[in-house]
Amino acid sequence: MAEQHTPRSLIVTFYGAYGRSTRSPVRVAALVRLLGAAGVDPPSVRSSVSRLKRRGFLVPTRTTEGAAGYALSDEAEQLLADGDRRIYESDPPCAADGWVLAVFSVPEQERHKRHLLRSRLARLGFGTAAPGVWIAPARLYEETRHTLERLQLDSYVDLFRAEHLGFAATADAVGRWWDLAALAREHEEFLALHEPVLLSYQRGAGPPDPEDAYRDYLLALDSWRRLPYADPGLPSELLPxxxxGDRSTKIFKELHDRLYLVGAGFVAEHSPGL
Known part of the structure; x- marks a missing residue:
């Protein structure tokens, strides 16, 4: 997990955390300064911004003062809004909420879309119940629908709400649908990286330094925001x-509560208007 802090990923994380407080664009100079605080050099910021612009995530525009800047595209706004529901989810999932099933059929002449569908459903956190039948907690329905529509894959897929009626116990079936050992390792990697950071703040005297809070929160969020996709919030009664994941969720929440607003002060100082 330590290697995932790429410049492009950190820019996406920055916009998700701090770049949406208003619809104002972020000045290029501010992006360079703010990403520099997280260890990204200026050429990497500029090249990553260019790639995100080509992908339609960022839109070049001007600030009210006339400086060059970048704002989120409408598609990126929807993508980040969908992500918020996962990243900051506070209500514990419940097995009684049921499941959403995705069943797809792709003509052989368009088999490249079959691979795209599988990879996208996996990235949304779906497990595999059977060949061509993918399953996830029911609360992911809206995000799944948005994603498939955005990628123009919705015509190949039927979505169903379902409950598991047997024959195996649902907890046993979940162990087949997802690789729980791999998910547990991802949570443990997050804890190894970021639990010591929280402990240092808990032991510290006085409020955290704004730049330190901003940097540590941005790095923690960049690590964390992948976990609710790998682990889609499976009900605790179905898990070992x-x-x-229970502890990593608690650690991230406390880091957010301690550092987010302090970090926002550092962002406001270096990018007025956000």
Whole structure:
């Protein structure tokens, strides 16, 4: 997990955390300064911004003062809004909420879309119940629908709400649908990286330094925001005892509560208007 802090990923994380407080664009100079605080050099910021512009995530525009800047595209706004529901989810999932099933059929002449569908459903956190049948907690329905429509894949897929009626116990079936050992390792990697950071703040005297808070929060969020997609919020009653996801969720929440607003002050100082 330590290697995932790429410049492009950090820019997306920055916009998700701080770049949406208003619809104002972020000045290029501010992006360079703010990403520099997280260890990204200026050429990497500029090249990553260019790639995100080509992908339609960022839109070049001018600030009210006439400086060059970048704002989120409408598609990026929707993508980040969908992500918020996962990243900052506070209501614990419940097995009684049921499941959403995605069943797809792709003509052989368009088999490249079959691969795209599989990879996108996996990135949304779906498990595989059977060949061509993918399953996820029911609360992911809206995001799944938005994603498939955005990628123009919705015509190949039928979505269903479902409950598991047997024959195996649902907890046993979940262990087949998802690789729980791999998910547990991802949570443990997050804890190894960011639990010591939280402990240092808990032991510290006085309020955190704004730049330190901004940097540590941005890095923690950049690590965390992938986890609710790999682990789509499976109900605790269906997971093994001492599931590390419970602790990693608690650690991220406390880091957010301690650092986010302090970090926002650092962002406001270096990018007025956000």
């Amino acid at each position: 005892a001492n599931w590390p």
